[in-house]
Amino acid sequence: MKRWHGSLIGALLVLLIGGASLFFIVPVGGAMLVGIPPVFDKLTGWAVCPNAVSIDQEEYNRGPVTTRPTGGTGHQEEWTCTFEDGSQKVVPNEEIFFKGLGASFTAVGICSGLIVLLLMILAAIIGGRLVKPKE
Numbered sequence: 001m002k003r004w005h006g007s008l009i010g011a012l013l014v015l016l017i018g019g020a021s022l023f024f025i026v027p028v029g030g031a032m033l034v035g036i037p038p039v040f041d042k043l044t045g046w047a048v049c050p051n052a053v054s055i056d057q058e059e060y061n062r063g064p065v066t067t068r069p070t071g072g073t074g075h076q077e078e079w080t081c082t083f084e085d086g087s088q089k090v091v092p093n094e095e096i097f098f099k100g101l102g103a104s105f106t107a108v109g110i111c112s113g114l115i116v117l118l119l120m121i122l123a124a125i126i127g128g129r130l131v132k133p134k135e
Contacts, residue, residue, distance in 0.1 A: 003128045010127025011120045018116035025112045030105035043107055044100035048091050049081030056080040 034040050045055050062075040079091040 001131050002133055003131050006131030007124040007128035010123035010125075014116065014120040014123040018119060022109070022112055022116065026105060026109045029108035029112065030101070033104040033108060034101065040100055040104060043103040044096055045079075047099040047103040048079065048096060049083075049089060051083065052081040052089075053084055054082045056082070 033043065041057070045052065049055055056079065058078050058080070059075050060078070063073060064071050065074040066072070076093040077096055078093060079096060081089045081091060083089070
């Protein structure tokens with residue numbers, strides 16, 4: 001067996017295991033980011049209003065979502081983005097929600113994909129060093 005065989009085997013094993021684990025990590029990690037309001041708002045702001053100088057967030061319709069006393073509560077948001085030239089853009093609740101979800105899942109996907117790539121390179125280096133070539 002040659003050194004590049006060891007590198008290839010190490011890299012493929014990490015890609016197989018790490019790539020498969022991304023099917024779990026991305027949905028769970030994206031949902032976790034949605035549950036952290038400051039992070040979710042920052043990612044959503046980058047997705048909805050790139051290059052905005054300020055974003056004014058207004059909440060309305062806060063209250064229960066069911067008639068049961070133990071039911072959950074909900075709210076709606078409307079963002080007003082102000083740009084450098086003074087122009088403004090009003091972003092409705094639906095756009096905030098969908099673009100925020102997309103930004104959260106994208107951030108987790110990029111970060112975890114880079115980690116798998118770095119681990120793949122490390123496994124290739126280690127796999128190449130562990131193999132002793134035949135002469």
